[in-house]
Amino acid sequence: MIERGAAQDALGYRPLYRQVRDVLVKRISDGVWQAGAAIPSEPELAADLGVSQGTVRKALDAMAAERLVVRRQGRGTYVARHDDARILFQFFKLVPDDGPARFPTSRFLSVGSGRADAAEASRLSLARGARVTRLERVRALDGEVCVHERIVVEKARFADLEKRELPNNLYEMYATSYGVPVARAVERLKAMGAPAGIAAALGVAEGAPLLQVDRVATAIDGAPVEWRLSLCRTDRVHYASDLR
Amino acid sequence: MIERGAAQDALGYRPLYRQVRDVLVKRISDGVWQAGAAIPSEPELAADLGVSQGTVRKALDAMAAERLVVRRQGRGTYVARHDDARILFQFFKLVPDDGPARFPTSRFLSVGSGRADAAEASRLSLARGARVTRLERVRALDGEVCVHERIVVEKARFADLEKRELPNNLYEMYATSYGVPVARAVERLKAMGAPAGIAAALGVAEGAPLLQVDRVATAIDGAPVEWRLSLCRTDRVHYASDLR
DNA sequence: CATAATTTGTCCGTATGTATC
DNA sequence: GGATACATACGGACAAATTAT
Numbered sequence: 001m002i003e004r005g006a007a008q009d010a011l012g013y014r015p016l017y018r019q020v021r022d023v024l025v026k027r028i029s030d031g032v033w034q035a036g037a038a039i040p041s042e043p044e045l046a047a048d049l050g051v052s053q054g055t056v057r058k059a060l061d062a063m064a065a066e067r068l069v070v071r072r073q074g075r076g077t078y079v080a081r082h083d084d085a086r087i088l089f090q091f092f093k094l095v096p097d098d099g100p101a102r103f104p105t106s107r108f109l110s111v112g113s114g115r116a117d118a119a120e121a122s123r124l125s126l127a128r129g130a131r132v133t134r135l136e137r138v139r140a141l142d143g144e145v146c147v148h149e150r151i152v153v154e155k156a157r158f159a160d161l162e163k164r165e166l167p168n169n170l171y172e173m174y175a176t177s178y179g180v181p182v183a184r185a186v187e188r189l190k191a192m193g194a195p196a197g198i199a200a201a202l203g204v205a206e207g208a209p210l211l212q213v214d215r216v217a218t219a220i221d222g223a224p225v226e227w228r229l230s231l232c233r234t235d236r237v238h239y240a241s242d243l244r
Numbered sequence: 245m246i247e248r249g250a251a252q253d254a255l256g257y258r259p260l261y262r263q264v265r266d267v268l269v270k271r272i273s274d275g276v277w278q279a280g281a282a283i284p285s286e287p288e289l290a291a292d293l294g295v296s297q298g299t300v301r302k303a304l305d306a307m308a309a310e311r312l313v314v315r316r317q318g319r320g321t322y323v324a325r326h327d328d329a330r331i332l333f334q335f336f337k338l339v340p341d342d343g344p345a346r347f348p349t350s351r352f353l354s355v356g357s358g359r360a361d362a363a364e365a366s367r368l369s370l371a372r373g374a375r376v377t378r379l380e381r382v383r384a385l386d387g388e389v390c391v392h393e394r395i396v397v398e399k400a401r402f403a404d405l406e407k408r409e410l411p412n413n414l415y416e417m418y419a420t421s422y423g424v425p426v427a428r429a430v431e432r433l434k435a436m437g438a439p440a441g442i443a444a445a446l447g448v449a450e451g452a453p454l455l456q457v458d459r460v461a462t463a464i465d466g467a468p469v470e471w472r473l474s475l476c477r478t479d480r481v482h483y484a485s486d487l488r
Numbered sequence: 489c490a491t492a493a494t495t496t497g498t499c500c501g502t503a504t505g506t507a508t509c
Numbered sequence: 510g511g512a513t514a515c516a517t518a519c520g521g522a523c524a525a526a527t528t529a530t
Contacts, residue, residue: 013506015517041495052519057496065309067488073496074526091487184488190478191435191455209435209453214482234434238458241485243335244311244428257525259498285514296500301515317515318507 020049020059025068028079028181029220035175036081039069068183068220082172082181091171091185091217094232095240096141103168104139104147109201111135111162113155120152123216123227131155133162138201146233148198153226171217174225182225185217189239194231202233211239264293264303269312272323272425273464279419280325283313312427312464326416326425335415335429335461338476339484340385347412348383348391353445355379355406357399364396367460367471375399377406379414382445390477392442397470415461418469426469429461433483438475446477455483 014022024045027033039045042060046053060077063069067090071077080086084103095101113133121128135151151170153161158178167173175181193207202210213230232239258266268289271277283289286304290297304321307313311334315321324330328347339345357377365372379395395414397405402422411417419425437451446454457474476483 017517043495054519055517058517060496071496072527074494074528076495076527093485093487184486187485187487189433189455189483189485191453191476192478193453209437211433211435211455215487232435234436239433241337241431241433241483242428243337243431243459261498287514298500299498302498304515315515316507318509318513320508320514 016051017055017058017062020045020051020055021062023049024059024063025220028068031179033079034179035079035181037079039077039079041076066183080181082169082175084169084172087169087171091182093239093241094141094147094237097236097238101240102141104141106137106139106166106168108135108137108166111166113162116152120227124152124154124224126154133158135161135166137166141237144236145202146235146237148201148231150229151226152228157225170226180219180225182217183220185215188214190214192231198231202231204233210234213239260295261299261302261306264289264295264299265306267293268303268307269464272312275423277323278423279323279425281323283321283323285320310427324425326413326419328413328416331413331415335426337483337485338385338391338481341480341482345484346385348385350381350383350410350412352410353380353382355410357406360396364471368396368398368468370398377402379405379410381410385481388480389446390479390481392445392475394473395470396472401469414470424463424469426461427464429459432458434458436475442475446475448477452477454478457483 024039033039039060040048042053042056045056049056060069060071064071064077068080069077070080088101088103092101092103094104111133113131115129116124116126116132118128120126120132121130124132126132131154132152133155135149137149137151138145139147139149155161157180158174164173164177171182190212191209192212194202194204194210196206198210199206199208204210211232211234213228213232215226215228215230216224217226217228219225268283277283283304284292286297286300289300293300304313304315308315308321311330312324313321314324332345332347336345336347338348355377357375359373360368360370360376362372364370364376365374368376370376375398376396377399379393381393381395382389383391383393399405401424402418408417408421415426434456435453436456438446438448438454440450442454443450443452448454455476455478457472457476459470459472459474460468461470461472463469
């Protein structure tokens with residue numbers, strides 16, 4: 001399973017624990033171990049892969065640092081799940097100015113599908129004209145609408161999405177119903193004036209300053225999964241960013 | 245130097261490598277090892293502290309993950325420096341929409357000192373009325389002014405700051421001239437309309453949407469060092485945020 | 489409730505590989 | 510080539526947490 005020796009690749013040598021990590025990531029990516037499932041114990045994996053327990057340990061530690069797995073002493077190592085707590089901590093950066101982070105509620109405005117335009121094709125790495133599904137919703141904190149979201153995914157990857165009951169936590173649905181866990185996301189933030197249509201939905205005047213969040217979410221293997229364009233009122237809410 | 249045994253603290257037991265890490269952090273914080281200096285080798289530290297090399301290694305690995313030190317195979321472990329490359333990568337999140345991140349230029353508008361108001365005292369953990377130094381500057385990318393910054397620091401910690409030649413990279417000056425390295429920063433982002441005075445400096449109309457970045461930078465030990473309130477034009481520039 | 493088994497966390501020691509000077 | 514330093518890999522021992530018995 002694992003190639004030994006330094007002469008594996010003339011160009012790039014990869015440490016053993018790195019190769020072990022890649023094997024384990026692939027098993028998660030292939031669905032051998034589903035989200036929330038327990039991974040075999042360290043001694044089992046070591047025997048299975050023919051390496052020492054310490055090497056397996058280093059690979060799992062690296063994956064825990066990447067938030068791909070969760071380790072619990074005395075219990076085992078589990079594939080990370082997209083429960084609300086994790087989403088709130090890792091992917092939802094909009095926090096009330098006073099008080100702690102809370103999970104927002106959602107109300108869907110429209111669901112439809114069509115063919116990818118240039119921007120959609122580019123962000124999702126699709127061919128121009130590929131079939132996509134589009135969602136539009138507003139989200140509220142404390143009953144106050146503060147975010148408008150336009151969400152685009154590849155239709156082939158998320159079949160019959162428009163016929164489903166759409167949950168508040170979409171990433172959890174991607175992982176559990178479609179086997180596509182979101183591992184990370186890249187966001188580009190700008191300030192812009194509220195467009196006419198969206199201003200009404202957010203209850204602000206046209207041209208009022210809004211925070212635009214342009215997010216591409218990617219899977220474990222780096223492939224883009226979802227493009228999300230959010231417009232946020234930041235009257236009583238701010239975007240929290242931790243630089244370290 | 246290091247307390248052994250589990251009975252050290254009835255409430256919170258701390259692993260040995262954690263204690264080692266704290267000792268090493270304190271030495272950096274106390275200026276025993278200056279920014280950019282080489283830390284003693286792993287075997288030396290192990291002998292010095294009376295622990296194994298593996299424990300020292302785990303402590304240094306944790307510090308490397310926190311970006312407090314930089315490890316270089318074959319050379320040694322060094323206290324992290326605030327050179328332009330690091331600032332650009334870790335603390336400067338404003339990136340041109342097309343093209344790679346670049347370091348901005350600065351033009352200082354005013355330097356002065358006074359007594360901390362409520363907001364300043366709160367962010368810097370000072371007593372109301374403590375002496376502070378205030379800087380105001382605009383920054384440009386590609387010759388185009390895009391950021392206005394108001395910067396506040398405690399006067400006692402940064403003596404005679406207003407008499408100095410002020411550099412573009414302030415964090416490097418904090419570290420090398422005052423021995424106060426910035427370890428991390430917490431930012432709160434909002435969209436807001438341009439105030440009258442600042443709109444002119446940025447070359448936009450009053451009320452034009454700007455990105456406000458409210459940043460508190462903290463030292464290794466968590467103490468606040470600087471409060472910085474930035475207002476950014478995001479016409480051709482965006483704030484990059486990586487969620488993982 | 490107590491005990492044992494399992495699993496991860498911590499700590500140690502040693503050997504070898506790779507990078508740098 | 511040699512010396513030094515960090516990186517990788519292995520193995521073993523015990524501690525702490527959890528679960529099953």
